[in-house]
Amino acid sequence: MTAKACALTGHRELPEDFPAGMLAYALEDLVDGGYTVFYCGMARGFDLLALECLAAIKQRKKIFIEACIPYAGHEQSFSLYERKRYKELLSICDKKTVLFPSYRAGCLLARNRYMVDRCDLVFAYCEKKTGGTAYTVQYAEKCGIEIKFFGTEA
Secondary structure, X not given: OOOEEEEEEEOOOOOOOOOHHHHHHHHHHHHXXXXXXXEEOOOOOHHHHHHXXXXXXXOOOOOEEEEEXXXXXXXXXXXXXXXXXXXXXXHHOOEEEEEEOOOXXXXXXXXXXXXXXXXXXXXXXXXXXXXXXXHHHHHXXXXXXXXXXXXXXX
């Protein structure tokens, strides 16, 4: 059986009442449904929260996680707490792909396309019709990739 791959995308800013427990269950359901490869864009907010959930799942089930880093030093704009969390989560990833040696215009969108181009499913927390997450969902639609929304669809 071929491994099924899932790309994660979602907003950097999450509401205070974001249902992290429900996210963990949703990701567990994906793993139980045969998704064993996950592409994570390593952004603050949804990406890192989803990666935390996958880290817990990885202790019990065989999954492969690729950190898709848009450029070297991507985490330098994060707060000290977020950088520490980022490094801890990065350490559990099976593969680390850095797309560009430094920031350049369009590198975040290139990272999103990289993930979509390699997946069978996009798992998205998309509450707005603009921004990187909306772009990723639209790109996946154009590519004919299945999209599963967490929360309400924009």
